[in-house]
Amino acid sequence: MSPAVTLFLIVVSTALAGSVTIKTLVFPTATSTSYAEMIPQRPMNLTAFTLCMRVATELSGKREIIFFAYRTGSHDELNVWRELDGRLSFYLAGDGVLFKVPDLGALITHLCVTWDSTSGLAALFLDGKRSLSKIYRKDHTVSPGGRVILGQDADSFLGSFDEKQSFVGEICDVNMWDTVLPDSVIICMFAGKREPRGNVFDWDSAELELNGDVEVATREL
């Protein structure tokens, strides 16, 4: 679907919609103690996914930043990172797939990553704009039974946090699906559409357990 057609659909489908206010998490400083745990709606044995969030961080230079960490007892099952060199990446229990993209900063960015086991196709979207595709971890399955946290990277099960990898900034609207959503759906969500709701994580209904210095605020979309 062309961006123009997508645009038309956005206009038609949301013309009568009103303003949307969502909760947002602010991590004001680097710590090894502050994080938010999210409880998934279903077991996370996944052979495909779309994971989206809105995020802003002014950390820069040679600094790793964790955006999303899903760890079982033995492995980092699905971690999303900003690398030391500024690339964005995700890791499925082993080496990661990296994308060279514009630096994040003070402007809120809509970030999605998609992956499908059958084809191995991995891609990333920034503000609805698609990256080139990469082949990554064909035939792999994400394992269930772990825990998902925002703000810290756990090097053991919910522990061994490293302040130098912690998230500082604002993060919200973390949603996840167990399929690869079409480009046009991702573009519409960037533009403010709230459907379809995530079936692994749905930010609007997600329970969050906050630990340490994490502030909850609200934000207009």
Next chain:
Amino acid sequence: MSPAVTLFLIVVSTALAGSVTIKTLVFPTATSTSYAEMIPQRPMNLTAFTLCMRVATELSGKREIIFFAYRTGSHDELNVWRELDGRLSFYLAGDGVLFKVPDLGALITHLCVTWDSTSGLAALFLDGKRSLSKIYRKDHTVSPGGRVILGQDADSFLGSFDEKQSFVGEICDVNMWDTVLPDSVIICMFAGKREPRGNVFDWDSAELELNGDVEVATREL
């Protein structure tokens, strides 16, 4: 208001509008003598403001760049900068508030800064895209009685210019309001809407006094 709804409003409200041509200022080289003075429509005692402009500059590296300077006899009352490290900032008579954003360059960027004394909330918009918010100078009031110039930073009243801080590039559509405009209004203005007109500065009617090597051209929006 969501971007999608905003988009709808843009489409509806401007469908019948025609092309818009505005004047634009080109500062071809770094000088300590070239500037444009703008005369405000009302005294600039402000407890809130939205200041917008369209700007392109290819200066980069460790170079400060002044975008807007409002100075009374004793203070820099409201200065907008590109910092040595590329961050954008503004200063209200003292330390500033800085935002890490993508580098400016040859592409024309719509830049707005907003600030409100009561909450102290400060934010910045690039091409309609909002930054995270920062708390800055709560309960402060901008003082009236100074002069506003584009192109130079005055370290004394309309003097002591420093070539190394001068603006080089193109700047236009400098508008200012004594309130914080809603996000949706700023998005619409980025997209070409010409209402509401600024009540502190209105580019379309503003008188400009040019000094030195400043060229006036026109540009389609």
Next chain:
Amino acid sequence: MSPAVTLFLIVVSTALAGSVTIKTLVFPTATSTSYAEMIPQRPMNLTAFTLCMRVATELSGKREIIFFAYRTGSHDELNVWRELDGRLSFYLAGDGVLFKVPDLGALITHLCVTWDSTSGLAALFLDGKRSLSKIYRKDHTVSPGGRVILGQDADSFLGSFDEKQSFVGEICDVNMWDTVLPDSVIICMFAGKREPRGNVFDWDSAELELNGDVEVATREL
């Protein structure tokens, strides 16, 4: 034409359009042997042009990248580059015109360059966003009789390729006109519109002669 009006035209004119699939070229590695030759539809004696393409490359740092090379026996007649310092540029048989823009990366970017002999006005568009204008090679004419290649810079007639300047990444939708298209037309094409078709190169009908390791894939617009 304002972006808002342009947007309206996009919506109206493409509401009934369907999805578009085009061919795309992937250059997986740096070589001094892989390239694609494009056959122009008319002799390339040009006093004006618009040249557009969609391109993604993760090459960065101090690395030249050739995007488009048109060479006659004696001259590089029209070459489009990413410079060592990240600027984008084009060269008409001599010194080039350079634009400081955001770094290219994994996200597909719609790039156009325009030039007109009469005025000498040169500009560049990234994703529909216009740069400032520069005066370049007034009264010059591009010479006919050469050959156009993607992927390599020829330092002699279709030879003397340098791996360190080769293109690595994805490139598609290379179209060229012998006039400067209006801004609004370029914005619409960025958004997926397929008219007007290029009269020097039309990607949808262009014959490509592939050499070395160049993969042809398809991509949805």
